[in-house]
Amino acid sequence: MVFLDRTRLAERMRRALAALQVTPISIDHVVNSLVMTSLRGVDSHGVNLFPHYCRAVGSGRINPQPQMRFEDTAASTAILDADHAFGHHAGALAMDHAVEMARTTGMASVAVRNSTHFGAAAYFSQRAAERDCIGFAFCNADALVKAHNSRESFFGTNPICFAAPMADEGPFSLDMATSLAAWNKVGNAQRTRKPIPPDWAFDDQGRTVTDATLARSLAPVGGYKGFDLGMMVDILCALLAGGPASKDIPGMYRASLSTRRNITHFFMAIDIAKFTEPAVFKANLQSMANRIRALPPSDEADDIVMVAGDPEKRTYQVRLYEGIPMDDEKFAEFLEISGDFHEALASA
Secondary structure, three states, X not given: OEEEOHHHHHHHHHHHHHHOOOOHHHHHHHHHHHHHHHHOOOHHHOHHHHHHHHHHHHHOOOOOXXXXXXXXXXXXXXXXXXXXXXXXXXXXXXXXXXHHHHHHHOEEEEEEEEEOOOOOOHHHHHHHHOOOEEEEEEEOOOOOEEOOOOOOEEEOOOOEEEEEOOOOOOOEEEEEOOEOOXXXXXXXXXXXXXXXXXXXXXXXXXXXXXXXXXXXXXOXXXXXXXXXXXXXXXXXXXXXXXXXXXXXXXXXXXXXXXXXXXXXXXXXXXXXXXXXXHHHHHHHHHHHHHHHHOOOOOOOOOOOOOOOOHHHHHHHHHHHHHOEEEOHHHHHHHHHHOHHHHHHEOOO
């Protein structure tokens, strides 16, 4: 295990992407999203993905110099053709456009087509929350979640993210996959040869497994309810944007890296000022969260009472000081990109 200094790591990630002729604005969003996500402890969607993204650019899946195009379809709706850009870049543009429209209309939505993996959904919803809006972010993905009562998958992990500003701290942020666990967490367990919980995944016959190498599909969160939430995300993303359903998206790791995936996203912003004073809203949400945190823990609780986003905020403070942890095998992938990543070690 190594620990990486966030500033030095970000600088060397920027250099590596620039060497691949990625546009500066794409570089900004990719690096900012990945580093922020790792600092928050969401390692499955943080800097661990960087070597894969570099390979995807080099092989043609991700367009390093996209020509993205907005089509405003009404005063509060738009569609963005991402031209196979980094999803981090496309998603940030889409959310910013939704916020801009919401300043006039109160609420606005942007659907995105022809995109790629966008990392952690919180990166986008929090952009809205930082501008005194409530932000929603959705994305479909290749079929990995076992259909209820079937042995096969149909929908992806299809994340849902909701963020809202608070008075005295960073935004409230609910960022959840509609599967019980993200596939990247299973991948991390495969790489580190660690067992996974028995309720995370299934083999090719639909049987639960603890050996991550046997996992072929994921369990939906909440049984059939989570599976249908995944369907809701596909409706918002694939059907509104005119892209493929999860079942028809090439696998992130299984398909050739020259294969473009045509992922779709959906973003929505609500301007709080059109309903109530933002300061009052933020104070009330802060009070709500604090009242929940003050509840007595149950006898069986393994931690204090928290609201969504609290574990990430706690991890963020720790990693600002200690650095971003990474297993040796993953760090070796960074060194294959450039030996300069040695200089990102927290002890360097």
